[in-house]
Amino acid sequence: MLSKTTLSERDICTKYITPAIENAGWNKFSQFLEEVSFTDGKIYVKGKLTARGKQKRADYILYYKPNIPIAIIEAKDNKHSVGAGMMQGLEYARILDIPFVFSSNGDGFLFHDRTAENGIIETELALEDFPSPAVLWARYKQVKGLTSPVATKLAEQEYYLDGSGRRPRYYQQIAINRTVEAIAKGQNRILLVMATGTGKTYTAFQIVHRLWKSGVKKRILFLADRNALIDQTRKGDFKHFKDKMHIVEKHQVEKSYEIYLALYQGLTGTEAERNIYKQFSPEFFDLIVVDECHRGSARDDSNWREILQYFHKATQIGLTATPRETTEISNSEYFGEPLYTYSLKQGINDGFLAPYRVVRIGTNIDLDGWRPEAGQTDIHGRPLEDRVYTTRDFDRTVVIKERTELVARKITEFLKGHNRLAKTIVFCVDIDHAERMRSALANESPDLVKADYRYVMRITGDNDLGKMQLENFINPEEKYPVIATTSELMTTGVDAQTCEVIVLDNNINSMTKFKQIIGRGTRINEEYGKLFFTILDFRQATNLFADSEFDGDPTRVKEVGEKDDLGVIEDEEEQATDDDQPILDDVTGQPVEFSTPEPPVPVVGEPKIRYPQGGGQGGTGGDKRQKFYVNGVDVTILLERELIFDEHGKPVTIKLTDYARQKVQEHFATLDEFLTTWQTSDRKAAILQELQDQGVPVEQLKDAVGRDVDLFDLLCHVAFDQPPLTRRERANNVRKRNYFTKYGAQARSVLEALTDKYADHGLDELDSLDLLSAPPFTGIGSRLEIVQQFGGKPQYLKAVQELETELYRTA
Structure with a gap:
């Protein structure tokens, strides 16, 4: 019988962890998933080319309901301790907002309760003692404060699934669940901050659907300030409400619908228009979703804020990518601190x-x-x-x-x-x-x-x-x-x-x-x-x-x-x-700009020239600025450069080579440490990927140091002040040492051709057998014939690896 220590991590999952979960009462088809990728992997840009980084992937995620992730399990093979996966599990649980974390090596489980405020946080469990769904759900409800039957019903209400397979992403799931749970506990003002492009409207739809489907909220108003937003919402994520949905228009009030979409400008404006929203009683809506709430509704004295104050008894959810916080305007003062924030940097990473x-x-x-x-x-x-x-x-x-x-x-x-x-x-x-x-x-x-x-x-x-x-x-x-x-x-x-x-x-x-x-x-x-x-x-x-x-x-x-x-x-x-002036772009067709003229700034000591305010020549619609149109000025480009950003998304303001030196030395303190890692790295890709992850712009460094310099020399020069050799100089040094003489004539010609390839293009394809199907190798023989000159494929690859070592020997 095979020892447990000889099994792979996947075998440990299949033979020990999955059976323990199922024996505890978790349904494999609806309550837990294995090898769950919850990010898409960061996109790296190299010129016009792009590549995806690694996805974040949890070994197991357990769900009480499809919309409620409740526990995460990180697995290791049996050569590791039972708690070896805990640190990784805790990091993923923090990202995914999951309260319970388990680590296992197949012998048992280490259980970490992230909700515990005192007492024992971590406990070792035997395989047969893994907790049931009911046990973890009871603990979850307790710590979340979901104690009433109504709160429990609302929390358990599932997402809307349209059959396309689309489900909320992890951050949308967090925003939805936190909002629904907060409303279940009686919170009536909620702010969600989610970067543009992360699906705020889809998130809002799922929140509204769960509240509406559960019967907790019966009449819902979605407020926006542009026709384009209303149209996108109606035709997009909210389309599933079908005939339950109605767009409020000026001078037209219907009270037989359940989901209402409205423009602020359609409810405010002239005194007559303001009566439109007042035709609804203050208690008519029990949920209002405010899209782009950083705009008009953020200001205390705006007409748009009047709508929210009129329906003050309704639960109100503010959505924005950019909350406004000034001495005069505040989203957080009205809606409270953000219940959840998902930033641009997180979305890109x-x-x-x-x-x-x-x-x-x-x-x-x-x-x-x-x-x-x-x-x-x-x-x-x-x-x-x-x-x-x-x-x-x-x-x-x-x-x-x-x-x-x-x-x-x-x-x-x-x-x-x-x-x-x-x-x-x-x-x-x-x-x-x-x-x-x-x-x-x-x-x-x-x-x-x-x-x-x-x-x-x-x-x-x-x-x-x-x-x-x-x-x-x-x-x-x-x-x-x-x-x-x-x-x-x-x-x-x-x-x-x-x-x-x-x-x-x-x-x-x-x-x-x-x-x-x-x-x-x-x-x-x-x-x-x-x-x-x-x-x-x-x-x-x-x-x-x-x-x-x-x-x-x-x-x-x-x-x-x-x-x-x-x-x-x-x-x-x-x-x-x-401010409280309507956005007139797509409602009245009037110009958007309302700026007052800027007073001229005189040169010190010169007499001031006064111009009449108003449109004047060149004025456009509502633009009241005085404009002067000048021709015949010599205008040329003085600066054109691409900005480089670090791993935190901030622009690099120090010299590019100094920034690269700093980042390389953070990973490799000495030249010897770098050389050792370089020699053991598979295709050197590990070093390159790690440096790119840290924001080191390798392509721009090549431009700064020289494109005929190999990556190895580039990094040695930038980080450790080593004089860089060009690839051709390294190739010539190998020839001067008569390295190829130990091989037969045909094998030697192959290695010399590979050396020429390195001099021209670097190491990227040196050990690829596909290279042997192109000139000049086709003139030497077929791929099979060339490999046989070295005694077979393993011997050929070994010879190529030795050539790589020889190319860097001078270091």
């Missing part, structure tokens, strides 16, 4: 969100500023104030035609090198800027515009034709529009699954707005090849990536209405957009 590349492009006038010549006027003959204009002014108060054309040209150049049909959103300062950018981009791609005028379109709040094309833009199956120029309309709530390029040509002073814009590119669509996206930044807006608040918990800061040292109010667009 788990492989559920697309990673991003950042390319910064700076023009001479962006980086150095532009000062008009003495007495210079704009194209309308109006004198320009004599001062230095910066990116804060461009397209807001001063429009320089050559800058717009240069930005359009650089966008087009990028798309030509990437994919001219890649869905692209260009975020502009205002509607006027978006129209001029559309025209400039059209002029850069006349062939594609001739093929279909929708190749580039302005999609803004005042443009009905553009808004009609918004659904086509976000539909992966629709080819056109390809490029959308916009200002505010597409900053939030637009589910652009295949958007591959985000262009920032506006001044972003708000972290909330920045996160929302970046979120337009974070969705993954593998069917259409969308696995990452690129940010082209013309205004240094990506400096916000370095802000400590970018992916952290919200803090109360002065974000809106902050005056600078010249008395200028910052972030006026954000203030106007997010």
Whole structure:
């Protein structure tokens, strides 16, 4: 009989752990799963190529009900102790929000109760003493406070499954369960913070369905502030409510439905319109879901907040990717601290969100500023104030035609090198800027515009034709529009699954707005090849990536209405957009921008020039800023570089080689330690993958040090100051030592050809037998004949490994 210590981990699971679970009363088909992958694996981008990292995978997850994961088991083979898997199990349990953890090697179980606040936390159990579902469920209900029959019924209510096999991801499951359990215990204000692209609406649907199906909540209102959001919700995840669902429209109130979708603007506005929501009694709705709650409803004195206060007896759930916390606006003060947060960084690391590349492009006038010549006027003959204009002014108060054309040209150049049909959103300062950018981009791609005028379109709040094309833009199956120029309309709530390029040509002073814009590119669509996206930044807006608040918990800061040292109010667009004024983009067709004119900043000692406020020449709709249009300015590119990010998603601000040295030395303290690991690593891939996981940009290092330098020399040079040899120098050194003379003529010719391959391309394919089916090896013999020259395949592979060692011998 085989000893238990000779069995593999999988054999231990099959012969000992699974039978123990089943004997305790757990149903294999509905109550536990084996080898459960709960992440997709981080996406790594290398040029235009992508690769998936490893998925996180638990050996067992136990479910009391399909929607309630209750325990996790980590298994080890019998050479390990019974508790050897506990640390891994606890880490997975923390991520998955699972209370009970078991570790086993087939001899028994070590049980860890994460809910225990005092007393014994860990206990050893015999195989036959594994707890039953009823035992763990009773403990779960006790610690969660689900003591009443109603609370238990609500907690046990299962998800809606449509037969497609789609189930909530682990983080959605946590958000759903925490919300349902909190409501079961009587909590009436709930805030969920989930990064854009992580499925907030699907999460909301599952919450609403469980509450509605259980009978705990009978009339539900889903509130949003844009028609696009309502349409996406109605046609998307909420479509399963069918004839139970109704969209509230102006002057039309129906009270016979159970699920209501409504625009804030459809319930507020004029005094007559405000009566619409008051036609419902304050007790009519018992659940309200507020989508994008960082917007109008976050402000205490907004008209939109009045709706929530009118239905104050209803349970209210706020959903956002970017909670707002300022001295004047607070999501957490109204809804409470977030019940659950799933961040952009978590989503990217788990492989559920697309990673991003950042390319910064700076023009001479962006980086150095532009000062008009003495007495210079704009194209309308109006004198320009004599001062230095910066990116804060461009397209807001001063429009320089050559800058717009240069930005359009650089966008087009990028798309030509990437994919001219890649869905692209260009975020502009205002509607006027978006129209001029559309025209400039059209002029850069006349062939594609001739093929279909929708190749580039302005999609803004005042443009009905553009808004009609918004659904086509976000539909992966629709080819056109390809490029959308916009200002505010597409900053939030637009589910652009295949958007591959985000262009920032506006001044972003708000972290909330920045996160929302970046979120337009974070969705993954593998069917259409969308696995990452690129940010082209013309205004240094990506400096916000370095802000400590970018992916952290919200803090109360002065974000809106902050005056600078010249008395200028910052972030006026954000203030106007997010206060109690309606978002007019797709409701009334009026322009979105409500900014007041910015007072000119005079040069010290110069007389001030006063201009009348108002639209003036060049004004657009509701845009009241005075704009000056200037031609004939020399605009050139001074800076173009790709930003590198560390493993925490923060931009690397130190010298690239210094950053790489730091990261390599964190793993290999000495050169000897590195050499030992290199010689024992299988195909050197382990080192490369580990360094890439830590954010070391190997491809960019090759550009900095030299692409004819092997990875080995590259790392030795960067981390340990070793003089780098090129691959060809290493190949020549092997020949000088007459290493090949110990082999026969044909074997020697094969190894010499392999050495040439190394000199040209490196080690990537050196031990691949497929290499022998291509020139120059086909001129030596067939694959079988070549291998036989070494005495067989094992001997051939050994010879190749010895060649690799010889190539690095000088180290």
